[in-house]
Amino acid sequence: MANVLVIESSARQQGSVSRQLTEQFIITWQAAHPADQIKVRDLAVEQVPHLDANLLGGWMTPAEQQSEAEQAALALSNLLTDEVLAADVLVLAAPMYNFAIPSTLKAWLDHVLRAGVTFKYTETGPQGLLSGKRAFVLTARGGIYAGSNLDHQEPYLRQALAFIGIHDVSFIHAEGLNLGGDFMGKGVSQAKAQLAQAI
Template sequence: MANRILLVTSSILGEHGQSNALASHLRQRVDERGELSLTHRDLAVESLPHLGLEELSSWQVAAAERSAEQQVLAQRSDELIDELNDHDVLVLAVPMYNFGIPSQLKAWFDRVMRAGVTFRYTEQGPVGLVKGKRAVILAARGGEYAGTELDTQTPHLKAMLGMIGISDVSVVYAEGLAMGEGRRDAALKEARQAIDGLVAKL
């Protein structure tokens, strides 16, 4: 039984974002299951700066030897990784921006993907160090891209998750949301039903 869920949202549209609507539906279903707990991190509200050299360099310094500035910089990544490790299921509610993920979400991945901490390199290749977790992607798109060469987003997300050791990944698509009211309503209904099924199995 996976009872601790980390929900990460990244839509810049707030309450008008369709990925946020999917996230809200998931939260409602989780609330109805008393044995489940959920932590929500909204990267559009609590935004992270783009990763810079000084912050990256702070990770290379032993914790006891960091300057005060390096301690503050390294703490961002440390806290995000601790938060990820403290949960059983990672849920990413992801809009598609120009065929990719929001830069807010990329900034989060840049801090949780740390060599020697969440993955390590070996002679056989990289090995993920985040164990025993699964991920769910709630993908909201204006067009229909799943399974086509234009969907670079899903392989990118799965590759980053796999790099840190999360290979059990489920994807719920809500597509065609900008292609007419009827198509939007049908896609959202189907996505909500898929979320219901996933939550019931947690």
């Protein structure tokens, strides 16, 4: 039995293509792995604060010297990080907002990319501590960006995941969603077909 952690980051609850992809992922994964446990964290519903002085203080200040705000920030970061540590499979749903990932997803990453917990510094450079995990990244994009220098999602997320030791990453892109005509239907159907193959 494996643990699957799904991170939703679309600001929309209705009409979201990335949410369609995560729904399809869950249905397909459960059919193939009925004993697995799936947890969904929706960053649009349970918003994660952006990195601030309280979180930095919680990480760096001895427990007996932390303020209440620092303790609260650290407790949330610990919760989010523990979810990632417990997951065997990580699924990130990432619509493209202004050529990049949603700020809510970036905030989540800032909580879980933690020195000494999910990566460590060594004499030869940083080393990820989460090896052996698998990740899927499901994107939704108005235009067609895969492989172009305007795609700031895939390179960044590949680097962030590799930094914590996750190298087995499958990207599924639903593209051309705002181009009109048949682009949206084709983009979604192609992404769902790729997702089924990847699982």
